[in-house]
Amino acid sequence: xxxxxxxxxxxxxxxxxxxxxxxxxxxxxxxxxxxxxxxxxxxxxxxxxxxxxxxxxxxxxxxxxxxxxxxxxxxxxxxxxxxxxxxxxxxxxxxxxxxxxxxxxxxxxxxxxxxxxxxxxxxxxxxxxxxxxxxxxxxxxxxxxxxxxxxxxxxxxxxxxxxxxxxxxxxxxxxxxxxxxxxxxxxxxxxxxxxxxxxxxxxxxxxxxxxxxxxxxxxxxxxxxxxxxxxxxxxxxxxxxxxxxxxxxxxxxxxxxxxxxxxxxxxxxxxxxxxxxxxxxxxxxxxxxxxxxxxxxxxxxxxxxxxx
Numbered sequence: 001x002x003x004x005x006x007x008x009x010x011x012x013x014x015x016x017x018x019x020x021x022x023x024x025x026x027x028x029x030x031x032x033x034x035x036x037x038x039x040x041x042x043x044x045x046x047x048x049x050x051x052x053x054x055x056x057x058x059x060x061x062x063x064x065x066x067x068x069x070x071x072x073x074x075x076x077x078x079x080x081x082x083x084x085x086x087x088x089x090x091x092x093x094x095x096x097x098x099x100x101x102x103x104x105x106x107x108x109x110x111x112x113x114x115x116x117x118x119x120x121x122x123x124x125x126x127x128x129x130x131x132x133x134x135x136x137x138x139x140x141x142x143x144x145x146x147x148x149x150x151x152x153x154x155x156x157x158x159x160x161x162x163x164x165x166x167x168x169x170x171x172x173x174x175x176x177x178x179x180x181x182x183x184x185x186x187x188x189x190x191x192x193x194x195x196x197x198x199x200x201x202x203x204x205x206x207x208x209x210x211x212x213x214x215x216x217x218x219x220x221x222x223x224x225x226x227x228x229x230x231x232x233x234x235x236x237x238x239x240x241x242x243x244x245x246x247x248x249x250x251x252x253x254x255x256x257x258x259x260x261x262x263x264x265x266x267x268x269x270x271x272x273x274x275x276x277x278x279x280x281x282x283x284x285x286x287x288x289x290x291x292x293x294x295x296x297x298x299x300x301x302x303x304x305x306x307x308x
Contacts, residue, residue, distance in 0.1 A: 013204025
């Protein structure tokens with residue numbers, strides 16, 4: 001199966017989505033996988049174009065992710081140290097090799113390549129065989145308003161504000177003017193299974209769904225659409241998902257996740273039963289490679305059962 005014909009599509013953002021994407025690649029083979037990734041967190045800084053979620057997925061798929069959960073394994077930070085010595089406010093930390101990756105993306109974008117084409121070239125150099133597709137080649141930026149800081153771009157909210165404060169608003173600026181790439185639409189149309197990863201529904205997946213045409217393509221797809229709940233044991237394992245769900249008046253549970261996605265879903269994978277939706281109740285932790293591959297395989301079997 002060639003790279004233009006993936007069988008499984010994962011919608012992803014953040015660590016949970018990246019882990020599931022890696023599990024899917026291990027379970028079925030990377031050539032059969034396409035990952036549509038949130039770009040609402042993108043930021044231009046240090047002369048580089050940083051795309052945190054697509055890069056997180058890429059580094060996981062390349063088995064190059066650092067143990068800290070972001071960036072490249074065993075990276076050095078000489079440039080950040082040098083910038084601090086020059087008096088620069090280094091609030092966004094990038095390793096040297098990670099910075100080079102993002103600077104090369106900026107160079108390619110400056111020469112006219114699309115974000116999709118630029119990421120494909122970077123991933124080819126890293127040996128990634130799955131398709132990692134930005135949700136759009138047009139700029140979309142997630143902004144968050146809190147009681148204490150007002151409106152902040154997403155990375156400033158997460159890093160400068162430490163994701164603290166009552167969330168009072170979320171916007172996906174530019175989404176209405178954006179469109180999905182032909183690669184995104186082709187991947188959705190040709191998929192046999194579509195899985196929304198265990199990502200923050202409002203911060204990681206909603207920006208993808210806000211791009212006109214993507215929700216419609218998912219609804220029209222012949223493949224079942226499943227979600228893997230990011231709520232494990234009644235808690236969020238990482239990040240401010242609970243705060244975002246509270247802002248949206250959603251219960252912090254698998255049922256709340258199902259309510260958010262609504263009629264888009266044919267089923268949900270969670271460690272608790274959801275009465276309103278077909279549910280695969282299973283252990284959704286992905287603590288190691290075996291756990292990731294097991295959850296991926298179980299999710300795919302569940303999707304197959306839903307089509308019978």
